[in-house]
Amino acid sequence: xxxxxPRKSSKEKxxxxxxxxxxxxxYLLRLLDSGDDKVVAAAAWVFAxxxxxxxxxxxxxxxxxxxxxxxxxxxxxxxxxxxxxxxxEAAPLIVxxxxxxxLDAVDDDFLDNNSSRHFLTEHLLTVSLRLQEIAAPHQxxxxxxxxxxxxxxxxxxxxxxxxxxxxxxxxSSYFRPKTRRHYSSSGR
Numbered sequence: 592x593x594x595x596x597p598r599k600s601s602k603e604k605x606x607x608x609x610x611x612x613x614x615x616x617x618y619l620l621r622l623l624d625s626g627d628d629k630v631v632a633a634a635a636w637v638f639a640x641x642x643x644x645x646x647x648x649x650x651x652x653x654x655x656x657x658x659x660x661x662x663x664x665x666x667x668x669x670x671x672x673x674x675x676x677x678x679x680e681a682a683p684l685i686v687x688x689x690x691x692x693x694l695d696a697v698d699d700d701f702l703d704n705n706s707s708r709h710f711l712t713e714h715l716l717t718v719s720l721r722l723q724e725i726a727a728p729h730q731x732x733x734x735x736x737x738x739x740x741x742x743x744x745x746x747x748x749x750x751x752x753x754x755x756x757x758x759x760x761x762x763s764s765y766f767r768p769k770t771r772r773h774y775s776s777s778g779r
Contacts, residue, residue, distance in 0.1 A: 624659070632666075638668070645682065653688075660692050660695065664696055664697060667693055667701075667708060669714070676721075679722075683725055686718060687722055687732040691735060695739070698743075704746055712747050716751070721733070723737070
């Protein structure tokens, strides 16, 4: 008995080829800019299978999204979040700019626990924390992203903050500095 194994679609196979991505890139960018919700959703299939590679075409696509916050809000979902995390090592500054652009363009309800984008916040938080582990300019971007997530009142950012607060309170009770008593010379 053989198991059913889904086949890769032809668009998925061809998108993985660097030469094809380079030729398709201008068309994909134009489709994303079309303004038609159905066309944008169809063009955003590149995020659905985490098909971004650490090449110039993928970096250009992310830069294109970062420069267009309204488009970014349309395609922002869990799949995009996964792509951002996967591209973080190859292009940390570009990924940080995409996340910053998205968070600056949204309101409090965008990442609500009841929205379809709730799982996107986990990816954005991962980006924020990983950026803070990298050197100088990335650390500030990671801190900004985390601060913005707190401002948007995301449950993930609040949870981490509460955990840190608990650790700080507990840690301060364990490490009390010893103080010396000072006796006055007139009393003894």
